[in-house]
Amino acid sequence: MTEPTREQRDNLLEALVEICRNPHGRKLFHQTVHSGYSFSLDTPGKSSICLDKEHRIAMDRNLSYDEMIFGLIHEMRHSRQYINGGSDFYNFRKNDIKSQTICSRMMEADAQAFTMMICSDMAERGFAGPLEAFKKTFGYIADAYEKAPDNKMKAAFDAWYDNNDMKAAYEGSNHVNQLSFKPADEFTFERSLDTKQMADAICSYNGKNYLGDDVSYLETGKFIDLSENTHGFLNDKMYYRMQDGLAVDTSYKSMPSRTEPPKDNPLRDFLMDMIKKEQKGR
Ligand SMILES: [Zn+2]
Numbered sequence: 001m002t003e004p005t006r007e008q009r010d011n012l013l014e015a016l017v018e019i020c021r022n023p024h025g026r027k028l029f030h031q032t033v034h035s036g037y038s039f040s041l042d043t044p045g046k047s048s049i050c051l052d053k054e055h056r057i058a059m060d061r062n063l064s065y066d067e068m069i070f071g072l073i074h075e076m077r078h079s080r081q082y083i084n085g086g087s088d089f090y091n092f093r094k095n096d097i098k099s100q101t102i103c104s105r106m107m108e109a110d111a112q113a114f115t116m117m118i119c120s121d122m123a124e125r126g127f128a129g130p131l132e133a134f135k136k137t138f139g140y141i142a143d144a145y146e147k148a149p150d151n152k153m154k155a156a157f158d159a160w161y162d163n164n165d166m167k168a169a170y171e172g173s174n175h176v177n178q179l180s181f182k183p184a185d186e187f188t189f190e191r192s193l194d195t196k197q198m199a200d201a202i203c204s205y206n207g208k209n210y211l212g213d214d215v216s217y218l219e220t221g222k223f224i225d226l227s228e229n230t231h232g233f234l235n236d237k238m239y240y241r242m243q244d245g246l247a248v249d250t251s252y253k254s255m256p257s258r259t260e261p262p263k264d265n266p267l268r269d270f271l272m273d274m275i276k277k278e279q280k281g282r
Pocket residue numbers: 074078107108111
């Protein structure tokens with residue numbers, strides 16, 4: 001791996017300093033480093049990732065200053081989720097598909113809601129760069145946050161699930177990739193997770209779950225739907241697993257179906273590529 005340049009290192013350091021100028025950002029940074037996490041600049045072309053087992057946040061070294069700031073907030077929030085219990089919850093081999101879908105989507109939606117909250121606070125304090133950069137790709141999350149009269153974090157969290165391309169990309173990388181390329185006998189699907197328990201651990205800030213007491217809505221409609229393609233893939237996969245005498249999951253059958261987005265979808269291809277790289281770290 002080639003070494004990052006002086007400018008790239010300065011970009012990472014200055015972004016961290018900038019995050020620490022914000023009270024929420026400073027708290028997050030402290031939690032991350034006190035949990036033993038370090039930072040690195042990964043090779044060009046790789047997306048940023050929070051590596052749970054290694055306790056390392058590897059950032060894409062080619063990010064702009066503003067992208068580096070919001071990207072760091074997102075990945076540091078993942079470190080916080082892992083420390084709070086996410087390390088145990090997040091388990092493709094052990095969880096049934098419904099639980100794993102709820103878990104992985106929740107972690108992404110929370111990381112984005114949290115990033116939005118800090119970027120918005122930075123903007124209110126006179127530094128709007130990271131918020132503007134975030135809005136370029138995730139305008140729908142920013143929109144929901146800004147329009148919500150109260151509980152803005154929940155509004156941003158819920159908005160994550162409006163983007164079908166994003167969900168399709170994660171289904172491709174999570175369900176399709178994992179079940180296609182990881183050793184088949186490692187999957188047991190034996191565990192069903194409690195959504196409330198998970199939300200209390202992952203969607204928590206200042207000791208409070210900002211989604212509220214009733215999170216049963218995360219098991220309905222857009223929050224739990226799978227694309228028709230993913231459903232088809234899982235049906236085939238489970239049929240052959242049963243033939244081979246391997247553990248079979250049925251939890252996905254109760255998840256509603258979503259009409260597949262068009263095949264040639266550049267945003268989805270981009271996200272798929274990004275997520276595939278992220279999965280390699282797990
Ligand atoms: Zn993420």
